[in-house]
Amino acid sequence: MGSFRPRIRGVRDGLEPTGTAARILDVAERLVQSRGFNGFSYADVASELGVTKASLHYHFPGKAELGEALIDRYARRFGEALEGIDAECADPRQKLDRYAQLYALVLKDQRMCLCGMLAADYATLPTAMRQAVVRFFDENQAWLQKVLEEGQEQGTLHYESSAAGEAQLIIGALEGAMLVARPYGDTDRFEATARRLLATLSA
C-alpha cells in the first residue's frame, strides 16, 4: 500500500501538492470558504491565476476531485495544527483556547471553516467529498474528547455527561459562531462567544 501512482497529477499519497496544483488549491480553498462549493467555478479560479480552465482540468479532472483534494489538504493541515498544540501545551484548558484560536484565525481571513461550509452544501456534494467532511468532524471530535478527558482527570476541566457529547457541543458552537459572525463582519463577536463557551468548562 501507499502506491506512488498519483490519483491526481503532481499529488502523491500523503504529500501536499506543490507548484501549480498548490496554487489552484489556494485560490479554490478561499473561494469555497467564502462563497460555498456551488458559489465558485473553474473560470473564477482560472482567471484569478491567469491560466485557462483547461489547465485546471489537467491538474484536477473535475470539480469533485478538486473538492476532495481541498478537504484532504485542509484536514491534514488541521490535524498537524492539533499535533502542534499537543506538543506546545500541557494544560488542557490552554489546548482548548488554542483550538478556538484556530477557528478565529480562519474567520479573521473572512472565511468560514472549509468543512463547516461544505456541511451546508452537503446535500449537493459527491459521495467522496461527503465522507471526507464527516471524517474531518470525527477527527476533531476525537482530539477534543481526549483533551476533555485529560482535563477531567487533572481536575482542571469540568463538564456533565460525556466527553464525546461535550466535544460535539464545542465543535457545533464554534462552527455556528463562525457562521453567524460572518454576516456581521464581526470577529470580536466570535471571540467573545468562544471565551464564553470555554469559560463554562474551566469554572
Next chain:
Amino acid sequence: MGSFRPRIRGVRDGLEPTGTAARILDVAERLVQSRGFNGFSYADVASELGVTKASLHYHFPGKAELGEALIDRYARRFGEALEGIDAECADPRQKLDRYAQLYALVLKDQRMCLCGMLAADYATLPTAMRQAVVRFFDENQAWLQKVLEEGQEQGTLHYESSAAGEAQLIIGALEGAMLVARPYGDTDRFEATARRLLATLSA
C-alpha cells in the same frame, strides 16, 4: 406607509402569499434549506410543481425577489412562533427549551435553518437578502436576551457576562449543532447538544 400596491404579485405588505405564490415558496424554501441558495434553480421548483419557469417569473420576477420573500415569510413565522412561546410559557427555562425545539423541528425535516444556510451563502447574496438575514438573527437575539434577563431576575437562569453575549452563544451553538448534525443524519445528536447547552444555564 402600508401601501396596498404589492411589490410582488399576490403579496400585500405584511400578508403571506397564498395560492400559487405560496406553493412556490414552499418548494423553494425546502430546496434552499437543504441545498443552499446556489444549489437550486427555477427549473427545480417549476418541475416539482408541474409548471413552467416562466410561470415562476410571473410571481417572483427574479431569484433575488424570491429569496427576499422566502426570508420574509420565514422570519415572520419564526417571530409568530416566539410570540406563541411567550403566550404559552411562563418559565424562562421552558421558553428556552421550546426555542431549541423550533430548531429541532426544522432538522427533523432534514433541513437547515433557512437563515443559517443563507449565512453560509452570504457572500453571494444580493444586498436586500443580506439585510434580511441579519435582521433575522437580530430579532432572535433580542427575544433570547429578554428571556435570559427575565430568568436572571427570577433567579431561574444563571450566566456570567451579558445577556446579549449569552444570546449570541445560544444562537450560534444551535445553528452550528444543526449544521454539523445534518451530515450525520442524526437528530439525536442535535437534541443532546441542545440539552447540554441549556443545562449550563439552569444549573
Next chain:
DNA sequence: GTCTATAGGCAGATAGAC
C-alpha cells in the same frame, strides 16, 4: 396566470495542437 419559444450567458468538461 400559464403557456411556448427563445435569448444570451455561464457551467463543467474534452480534443488536440504546441
Next chain:
DNA sequence: GTCTATCTGCCTATAGAC
C-alpha cells in the same frame, strides 16, 4: 503543462400568444 477551440447542457430571464 498550457493553450485554443469547441461541445453540451443548464442557468436566469424575457416576449408574446392564449
